[in-house]
Amino acid sequence: MIGGLFIYNHKGEVLISRVYRDDIGWALISSTGGRSRRNAVDAFRVNVIHARQQVRSPVTNIARTSFFHVKRSNIWLAAVTKQNVNAAMVFEFLYKMCDVMTAYFGKISEENIKNNFVLIYELLDEILDFGYPQNSETGALKTFITQQGIKSQTKEEQSQITSQVTGQIGWRREGIKYRRNELFLDVLESVNLLMSPQGQVLSAHVSGRVVMKSYLSGMPECKFGMNDKIVIDKQGKGGTTDDSGKSGKQSIAIDDCTFHQCVRLSKFDSERSISFIPPDGEYELMRYRTTKDIILPFRVIPLVREVGRTKLEVKVVIKSNFKPSLLAQKIEVRIPTPLNTSGVQVICMKGKAKYKASENAIVWKIKRMAGMKESQISAEIELLPTNDKKKWARPPISMNFEVPFAPSGLKVRYLKVFEPKLNYSDHDVIKWVRYIGRSGIYETRC
């Protein structure tokens, strides 16, 4: 289990140090407890934060002690353990902790951490007990860890907290009331692509999340449906053959998915229906990944010509590949330049393009672009002759964008709400659904 948790700033100074087990220091140098802890702290700083070579692995083993770290802007969160723990669990916990902290005080920055360090220690006491992760649901935590001083709670409230913390449904408290029952559902996807210069897809996948924000009274039971191929096929069996042929195109094959703890997994296993009692406020209902039949929103066509040793001509065409009625936003194309670039001239039809020397790339930005359009940029790159015989490695051209549909093809079919005790029905709930497709690592070789 996790032996200790440290938060560092970018200089490697420890902002938060919470040790749950004494074993973590012993591995490094056998000395007294206090000093050894210091050693664990130092070991991470020396070997990871200030490492000569940038450490890319999130797990580092130093003197038989494992350090798991995540980085948020300039802040390092490191979980330390001597045991052979489940690494996925540790990272899940670290991410959760980031979420909790963000929910409490906004952006994770050195300033915010220093201002809230009492709160952070309080949170750590609650969500990690002797190294074992505990309930880390923000909604639940907020009921008993507040940034305000402790109000003198009534006996009733206290017993409510107890029953909630120990009860079956830890993520939702009872007696929530809203005047307007509202529900927001976002399908957020990021599409990853690697394409050859000739336009052949080398690898592509979409990782998506369904994020919900619920403002519902009582203890509602929800049911969520989407165009999952297995469900559609099962229904198609009952219906006509025509139906199944049609739905086959609309349904998607999900490679794997994970759910929020509120989802009844037994029901998903048996009927593949997603039913749950939602937490209050914002949460992530599910995560999934697909690899088949992905709609690629953009196609990048690169053309690179080397003119002698001192000049390079680059032409890049992008084509949008979705319904003309939709608009893509925040488009950015990044064209890497050779390391011996001494000057660049760019001409583009649309948007703005600039050579950024600090990043060794030409960055072309377009604010908006409708579907089924194309645009192009051409650049002349001057090179400084070097005595290095190494050829330029030609890194891929990468792209960023945001489109208002789900590139995986996922569609929300229904989201039903049942609350038998309170008298509002499914029809009374106001529901909002939104699809956002973003680029992940979206690269084309040139």
Add this chain to the structure above:
Amino acid sequence: MPAVSKGDGMRGLAVFISDIRNCKSKEAEIKRINKELANIRSKFKGDKALDGYSKKKYVCKLLFIFLLGHDIDFGHMEAVNLLSSNKYTEKQIGYLFISVLVNSNSELIRLINNAIKNDLSSRNPTFMCLALHCIANVGSREMAEAFAGEIPRILVAGDTMDSVKQSAALCLLRLYKTSPDLVLMGEWTSRVVHLLNDQHMGVVTAAISLITCLSQKNPDEFKTCVSLAVSRLSRIVSSASTDLQDYTYYFVPAPWLSCKLLRLLQCYPPPEDGAVKGRLVECLETILNKAQEPPKSKKVQHSNAKNAILFEAISLIIHYDSEPNLLVRACNQLGQFLQHRETNLRYLALESMCTLASSEFSHEAVKTHIETVINALKTERDVSVRQRAADLLYAMCDRSNAKQIVAEMLSYLETADYSIREEMVLKVAILAEKYAVDYSWYVDTILNLIRIAGDYVSEEVWYRVIQIVINRDDVQGYAAKTVFEALQAPACHENMVKVGGYILGEFGNLIAGDPRSSPLVQFNLLHSKFHLCSVPTRALLLSAYIKFINLFPETKSTIQEVLRSDSQIRNSDVELQQRAVEYLKLSSIASTDVLATVLEEMPPFPERESSILAKLKKKKGPGAVSVNELEEGKREGGELNGGGERGDNSAIAASNASTPSPSADLLGLRTGPPVTAAAPSAGSLLVDVFSEAGVNDDGFLRDLEPPTESSDSLLAEGPGDSDSAPPSVVSEDPATPLPESNELLNKFVCKNNGVLFENQLLQIGIKSEYRQNLGRMYLFYGNKTSVQFITFTTTVTCPGELQSQLNVQSKPVEPLIEGGAQVQQVINIECLTDFSDAPLLNIKFRYGGALQNLTLKLPVTINKFFQPTEMASHDFFQRWKQLSLPQQEAQKIFKANHAMDTEVLKAKLLGLGMALLENVDPNPENFVCAGVIQTKAQQVGSLLRLEPNAQAQMYRLTVRSSKDTVSKRLCELLAEQF
């Protein structure tokens, strides 16, 4: 370096560096650098020419970026351009960039070389220095090719400035180190030596580093530097601290130069010129005296500088190893340091003492510090110092203090650091073996060693105990008793079980008489450990059990029961299972006779290099050992050539240094009464014979050391004997003796054991014992091939009149020798009267159908029947005069074949069998010996006198004995030995 003037401030560089320092993350730093690189690229690419200042600035930035760990692949051209600038700062930055960044195979090298050449030929000393520094910093082969001719010229030119000379000397040194073949010796070399006389101390310091390096390769060319160095040294040493103003460091005049001078002198033997030598000795004495003076300053730099000179002086004294007075003084000085507060000083003192211990002059002086060293071993806080203390103890160990040292090392071992335990164990094992006076002590020590530090006792150590116990019957009973007792401890180390299993299996019968260690008790004791041991040990124990069945038939049923149990006979380990099955079958089927033959006591091991020593050598690396070994060899009189270049030679020599019997008995003979005389009773015959064998064996090994060529040639001719000759030619008649057989005979004059003959097929080992006029010789015929020899017959004949002089009886040998097997033959010899020839041994056998036939001379010579006689000086000369008839004396003057080492000579003379008489001859260089040859018919008293003449490398050997033939024969035999 001149301070950067205001106009040269390079603000851009300062801003850039502070930007980088302020970066919050690695990414930010990389971004900043990328931006700067793009900027510099556009500047370099730009059409308008850059002025020197901006060029310098950008090159500086590139250099800074490179030093941060980023690749720089441009800007070289700009840097080269800077070289041709006339401004010092620009030139300097250009050279800096080039020495850091330009790799040797760059095409720019030609341009650079050109610029350097220009600077070298300029008259400006700063530019010359810059160029020289650049050459030295790059130091590539190309640089050496271009400038190796030029630099010596600059170095010795009369008009060169001092600072340039300094740089030139160091630059040349660097080039010489990288490509010595390109720096050609020439006329300049003699002039370089005279730089030692230079007025400028800096030049001398730089030059001496160069000379030291050069003279290591070509000592003869720089011989003249010795006297110059001595006079320079004496001037420095005798100067007052104020004389050499700039070069006085905390009241010590020119400490670095002194150290270097002393180090240079260590490259050469002591100066032959008396005046020079006197002056040097005076210097060394002054240095030693100064160490005694109260310090002029309390600063640590003062004492460091002083001690640095002192330690160099001591190493020089050790290197010369010829001034007993200085050596003893050095030793005393080091003794003071042993208790010094400074850990470093204690370390250095121990280290230097280690080498001092090897000198015959100071060995005794070192030994007086034994208590301090032992104390250091126990109380020192720093492990490296403790390690040195252990090394020193090992080095200073000799017969007189071996027991104490071994005991101390053993007791220290219990608390020793893990890192040095294994080495300590090896050292204890070697010392115990080397200086063992009685073998019970040796066995005790090693068993203690296993008990204390079992984990660190390597296989070699316990192999060696077993070898020694098997080869020496006097200790077998004691060993059996001791291991039996040691095994009774509730928890004993696995190595102990191994030793116990082996020894009880072989010699358990020797203690079986005691009801407390009856066979069954022994077996139960061993078997109680069985289940705790690893597979190899269990296998060994199973073999011990089957030996028990042979030794004690009464245990047969118990042991068979054990072997039959499922845990043995169905063991999952193949080796154990096979042993169990085979041993069980063997014990139930074979008759007692067969069993006794199969399970006979192990034959003695052939003497070979001590495996432990080999291990220690391997552990320490070649350098460290050779010193140690050399020193051991010197002291013990065995000549080791230290290196080990000549494989078998040094291996034999090394075994000589470590074989237990030789040195111990050798010394025993020298001090105590002769062994053979001391033990006349027949009961202890074996013991005696062995110890004498040991002596002779030692002699043999020493003897063998130089003339291994003979055995080499044998090996070379081996195939000619057996292979090239067609089988039909080989006749059934005894072949004529091999041409080498006379040589072989000579090899065995001073020793009794060894390898008599070896070719590709056959190896004949020999082991012989003589007592009075009787002798017994064991011949071991070893089949080196994998094919059996058939119709193997041997005959011993005494040609001519020898038949009446010598009575030789040989027992028949088995006609079949399996491949890889060895058979033994015993030959009894009785000396009837004195003789001069040697009996012949004829061997015939068929190998793969081809008949092999060879004849050798058996190494039986008249001196084997010597019995040493101790006598006082006047007795000796009285007898000497009595044997004054001309025919009683045989004299020979001959040239030395081997190095004239006193210890070796002594060993050889002892091996001869006579008593070596000390303090008899008025000239201590001479050796005199006395002995009586025992024959059946009569006793022939013999006296011998050997006068070495070291200068002429000649010997005069005079032998007088009551019988003229004996004198003559002895004289002939001995003349070949020295």
